[in-house]
Amino acid sequence: MDITEQTPPTPKYWMSLEQWRQDPDFKKFAESEFRTSPMQEGDSEDGWARREFLKLMGASLALTSFGCVRRPAQKIIPYAKQPAHLVHGIADHYASSYVDGLEGFGVLITTRDGRPIKVEGNPDHPGHEGGMSARAHAHILRLYDPDRNTSAKRNLQNDKRTNRETIGIAWEKLDEEVSAQLKKGKVAVLTNTLMSPSTRKLVNEFTTGFSAKHYVYDDIGFESIIEGQQRAYGQASLPRLRVDRARYILSVNCDFLGTWLTPTTFQRQFAKGRKASAEMNKLVVVEPLMTLTGSNADERHRIRPSQTLDVLMALLHELLVVKKHSSYASNSGVLQAIAPFSKSKTDLAIPVAEIAQSLWNNRGQSLVLAGGLSAGTENSAAIQMALNLLNSVLENEGKTIEAGGAAVLGSAQAGAAGFNELLNALNKKEVTTLIIHGCNPMYSAPRTAKFVEALGNLEVIIYTGDRNDETGRLADYVATDHHSMENWGDLEAFGGVLSIQQPTIRPLHDTRAFQDGLLNWLRAAEKGSARVKNSATWYDYLRSNWQEEFYPANRGGKSFEEFWTDLLQKGVVQVSRSGGASRSLATASLSGVKSSARNSGFELALYSTVGLGDGQLANVSWLQEFPDPVSKICWDNYASFSLKDAKQLNLKEGQFVKLMVGESSLEVPAHIQPGQADGVIGLAVGYGREGAGEIAKGVGVNAFALSQWKGGERITAGLETKVTVLARNNTFACTQDHHSMEGRQIVVEETLKDHLKNPGGQVHRHKMTTMWAEHKYTGNKWGMVIDLNTCNGCGACVIACQSENNIPAVGKKYVISGREMHWIRVDRYYTGDPENPGVVNQPLPCMHCDNAPCETVCPVAATVHSDEGTNDMIYNRCVGTRYCANNCPYKVRRFNWFNYTQLKAPLNLALNPEVTQRFRGVMEKCTFCIHRIRDKKSNAKLLDQALKDGDVKTACQQSCPTQAITFGDVNNANSAVAKAYQQPQSYILLEELNTKPAVRYQVKVRNTAELKGGSPHHGDSHQKEGQHV
Amino acid sequence: MIRRNPLILGHKTYETITKDICGLVERMPGPSFFAGLAGAQFLLFIFLFAQGMIVWYGMGMMGVNHPVGWGTDIITFVFWIGIGHAGTLISAILFLFRQKWRTSIARSAEAMTVFAVMTAGLFPILHTGRPWLGYWLLPYPNQRGPLWVNFRSPLVWDVFAVSTYATVSAVFWYIGMVPDLATIRDRAQNKWRKRIYGALSLGWRGTARNWNHYETVYMLLCGLSTPLVLSVHSIVSFDFAVATLPGWHTTIFPPYFVAGAIFSGFAMVITLMAIIRELVPVFKDYITLDHMEAMNKIIMTTGLMVGYAYGSEFFIAWYSGVEYEKFIFLNRAFGPYGWSYWIMVTCNVVIPQLFWFRYFRRNIPWMFVISIFVNIGMWFERFVITVTSLHRDFLPSNWGMWIPTFYDFAALFGSFGLFFTLFLIYIRLLPAISIAEVKPVLGVGRDGGKHGHH
Secondary structure: OOHHHOOOOOOOOOOOHHHHHOOHHHHHHHHOOOOOOOOOOOHHHHOOOHHHHHHHHHHHHHHHHHHOOOOOOOOOOOOOOOOOOOOOOOOEEEEEEEEEOOEEEEEEEEEEOOEEEEEEEOOOOOOOOOOOOHHHHHOHHHHOOOOOOOOOEEEOOOOOOOOOOEEEOOHHHHHHHHHHHHHOOOEEEEEOOOOOHHHHHHHHHHHHHOOOEEEEOOOOOOHHHHHHHHHHHOOOOOOEEOHHHOOEEEEEOOOOOOOOOOHHHHHHHHHHOOOOOOOOOEEEEEEOOOOHHHHOOOEEEEOOHHHHHHHHHHHHHHHHHHOOOOHHHHOHHHHHHHHHHOOHHHHOOOOHHHHHHHHHHOOOOEEEEEOOHHHOOOOHHHHHHHHHHHHHHOOOEOOOEEOOOOOOOOHHHHOOEOHHHHHHHHHOOOOOEEEEEOOOHHHHOOHHHOHHHHHOOOOEEEEOOOOOOOOHHHOOEEOOOOOHHHOOEEEEEEOOEEEEEOOOOOOOOOOOOHHHHHHHHHHHOOOOOHHHHHOOOHHHHHHHHHHHHOHHHHOOOOOHHHHHHHHHHHOEEEOOOOOOOOOOOOHHHHOOOOOOOOOOOEEEEEEEOOOOOOOOOOOOHHHHOOOOOOOOEEOOOOEEEOHHHHHHHOOOOOEEEEEEEOOEEEEEEEEEOOOOOOOEEEEEEOOOOOOOOOOOOOOOOOHHHHOEEEOOEEEOEEEEEEEEEEEEEOOOEEOOOOOOOOOOOOOOEEEHHHHHHOOOOOOOOOOOOOOOOOOOOOOOOEEEEEEOOOOOOOOHHHHHHHHHOOOOOOOHHHHHOOOOOOOOEEEEEEEOOOOOOEEEEEEEOOOOOOOOHHHHHOOOOOEEEOOOOOEEEOHHHOOOOOHHHHHOOOOOOEEOOOOOOOOOOOHHHHOOOOOOOOOOOOEEOOOOOHHHHHHHHHHHHHOOOOOOOOOOOOHHHHHOOOOOEEEEEOOOOOOHHHHHHHOOOEEOOOHHHOOOOOEEEEOEEEOOOOOOOOOOOOOHHHHHHOOOO | OOOOOOOOOOOOOHHHHHHHHHHHHHOOOOHHHHHHHHHHHHHHHHHHHHHHHHHHHOHHHOOOOOOOOOOHHHHHHHHHHHHHHHHHHHHHHHHHOOOHHHHHHHHHHHHHHHHHHHHHHHHHHHOOOOHHHHHHHOOOOOOOOOOOOOOOOHHHHHHHHHHHHHHHHHHHHHHHHHHHHHHHHHHOOOHHHHHHHHHHOOOOOOOHHHHHHHHHHHHHHHHHHHHHHHHHHHHHHHHHHOOOOOOOOOOOHHHHHHHHHHHHHHHHHHHHHHHHHHHOHHHHHOOOHHHHHHHHHHHHHHHHHHHHHHHHHHHHHHHHOOHHHHHHHHHHHHOOOHHHHHHHHHHHHHHHHHHHOHHHHOOHHHHHHHHHHHHHHHHHHHHHHHHHHHHOOOOHHHOOOOOOOHHHHHHHHHHHHHHHHHHHHHHHHOOOOOHHHHHHHHOOOOHHHOOOOO
16 A cells, blocks of 8 residues: 555554554554454354343343342241341241141241251240150151152043043143132032131131032041030030149050140150159050050050940949949939940959049049040040040049130131031032042041042042142142141141241242132132232231231230231240130930940051151151151051960061951051050051152051941941961061060169159169279260150150251161161160060160270271260261271161262252261261250350350250250259259169260159069179179 | 101102292193182172172171171181281291291292281271271371371271281292292293293392391291281280170180181191192192191191180180170070071081091091181181170160171172182292292201111
């Protein structure tokens, strides 16, 4: 280019020759805003250049955040701590509620960064007072159950409802279809006993709105008790039992400490009366199976299930006819009813007169209990009526049994009809649409009820379960409900005690509250009260119900906002209620009570287990691996036989038998159970679930299949059964293979008489000397005392520990090979005659020995002693020689045989971040909840306060319904544990080994004249020698 | 004077000895050797497979559980460590006692020791939950604090004992081989052979100075190894004796373990020598019935010692008055694992009594069978100690059973694969009988060479 040809003047200052030259390319370059462009050649052509992409991204981000308006805030307030901001890594505790069958718990849910990780008892709850059951702990795993439905489902049913295909369905579509169906009328709602007053109200509105009928069905029912109460007192409600006030408790075929109604509450109450003093209660159990209650009995007798009524009537006969006690002795109607039972006393191998006398001596302070699945004979209602009379004769009414309002069945539910009515309605084709909520009738209803056949008359079944289980797979729609931790709710555990259930996590899946469904359907049909119309969600409905229903009477000068906030924080409120008055018995109720026909063959008694209950939580691995408190078997149900029967049938443990009741039959492995009555077969329900999920699959058999439907009632006991012994065998996953203490001093028992004279007198103590300097503990020294007298062996501590410490379940195969991982276990020993033995329990965590045998033998110093007396395990130093486990005399150490850290999502969300997950090849054991100690210590330090006694609670201690575990600083002379250490009834397990454990036990006291095991043999020889070396 | 039987039969000369022994190394092995090697390697493959699976998936593959934390791995470890003892005893202690009959069997017995210790050494590492961290058992300066091992733990003593033993026996074995390696080097026809054996023989020239140094070192190593014979198994026994467990917590364990180790070691030597005699017939001249008989006498003696220990344990358990002790010993003999106890007693105490009779001491098939029984019995002795003590200890709630899995059997039998693979390779690569030591016992140039003049 020729320079002279340039027309514009050349710049004075120029950057480059191009500029000076006024090159057109440069001009273009200089005019652009930025000197370099990110645009690559050709970028603009495809329209997706980086800048465009970023622009789009920004826009879409803005759009998404704009489009996703948060739902209206539903504030939940943490208990105790009210954080201005959520602090990461600091746990919050939310008060909430949980219902298990009929037992309502006030719970505190520990959450971390918005996810619940543990359920603890709410100490403010007046029922269980902070005690927990194994199931209440374990229901958190149901929240994170990978087998839950993740959305609403439409099951593609054929005519016979046998097709198992299912598809997801949008909630709007489901509502549309359901609303269309509801318009046709003939609607029925089948629910379990609704313990939530607000839900009851809503269901009522729904049934009124659609002129539907409400039926109530519980998997483990208690209709007979209601019927008994209705006929005796004219109240269709449950009584409120005060076990704590009773000094003499007679349980006739009633496992009230294990599985009946509200066992955790009863355990708490029972333990209160169990403190070893002259006032200590006495428990007499008459039962066919060996239950948790029976294993805690001071005196235990065996009967067949069909004899339950006879026992009660024989006692009445003894009291009223023979001894002519009480005013009822002159009531001819009563005497007439009792008359046919004059021979019962001699038929029963029970000291009837003696028991009757004791009951009478303790009248007003005694309590007779009867009922439950194993008492569900044909005359189960008669049993309740006889029981009511007996308690009235003994003047217990209004004292140990409270009336009036001690009910879970509020008036709202009183109008509900039972399962039998539903069957009739179905058969008469009065129902075309059935909504099933909170129960699993296809699983638990007797086959002979022909419920499945009756369903053929239905057009649509809507089920609100969380999975396609037995009932779900027969339904047309599964309107998948929230887990209780994702949902609002309330609970009336028993009369006048209300608690709130607040969600602690946003729903994990596309699920919807049952109540929201009802609200939607009501609104779509433009039905229901103003409250329904004004409530956008179930939360609004619930809140407004509380505002109108419970707030006015309990305002206490607070505004509703304050009341509500307070409620959310505390979780529980006691509303005023009447009660405590004694009711008058309608003696006419007793007329027509007949003794049941004698079975010469085997009688079947179904029962529920402490671990699985009605089987709702069968897909929770912790519960499947929870050793039964009596048999110590997990991952199976079994037909239990008495020793004598097993011998007669030539049965071996684990051998399969075929049980036939009428037309129904089951093949189950047999278990030989010491203490079981002869001629009785026990079989646990809750097993054999179908469609419950991967874990429950193939575990056990459904015992409900043997239950019978007679006269509108489910018969679960006293069923005549044919037994065929099969050649097959099953190996049980039993966590304890040996059941005798071999005469060693392990659990020390004393009679109350001996104990009052010389507490701890039965303990053989060893005087230990040492050559070495002892450890010095200048600060805290942690210790624990376990009171074997109040411990009843329920095993809640085992699951509490499992939940707290991320302990894996290993499965049946590996429990059989001895690899269960529980950090605390409950050892159970039988004493005395195996036909009817005594039972003792002993929870065993790590003993945290001062002279720990494990510490010296670890080659890499992976387990060491802390200056606070704990024996610490350093997981990442452990190479896994297992020498420590071999050398531990208590064998509390657990080894990671495989890699247990890989959990199926979202189960991993239940992990406690405070506790390390342990890798394969590493030893682990109880840490005394060292993370809790650290947490409380650093808190105290931050507040510049001294740690108070009781600040630190271990998970097992916190969960224990009987408060048998005391934990604290032994160096603090005023601490509960230091005092308990000094009590004469405290002793050291395997003291002669000089391991100096930090865990001590207190002797078990039996309120009997003689111990079943006799006095321990241990130490007989030493006593002769005078001193042990 | 009674004339002693010559130690070497067949009127050997120096030349024939060299030829007999070196020939085995210089010939191409026949099909029977390869068949044997294939068999051993098949077992070795099973071993590797099993251990690979265990390391990959976890110790849960084996039968160990709660309460029996130690199983096949530890039993087999103690078994192999015990086997090793005969080698050192023969080569070191018998050398110091000038027992000339040791010369023909010393080399192979030492090889057996080295291979047995190698096999044994794998088990303590492989039985841990995290074998890849096995080096944490060694005390070495580190950046973890520094974090040291726990010197109070018998397992740490074990590490020292076994590693020392492995090192000393390997060095001893190798040093003893140097003159023979030089012989093979000198006879080598092939360049590579010459180079390899040349390197191995450390420049041995057979000078008087060489011999002087050699014999001094050999003597010193003998002195070093001798206490090891007693110490190693004593320390291995501490793994048990130091524990609190009834059945383990016993003061008799160190001597009892040493006697048992020698017992089992000699039985294994008999087994191996009986096989070698069959495989290499010319060795029958070197490993004579006299040798075998001498060893059988030792087996019988140590068998009696072991039997005494069994009885003594029972007596002490009763005499101590400790209920757990009493129970554990009754449980050993009459409990669910009683069969293993009676296998042990039969194999270790009853069957070796046959050696009171000269016929059995000098009959190869009989002694072979008896030696196998002793090996079985000694494995079961460790089984009895380990498993029956653990499976029922203080609290009956912990009682359980130990049931072996496929991997337990694979680890046990597979370890024989490792041992025999090494041993078979050794026989064809290294002089299986010490040439330099056998030649002096010929009596050439000595009065004794001519029979009848004494």
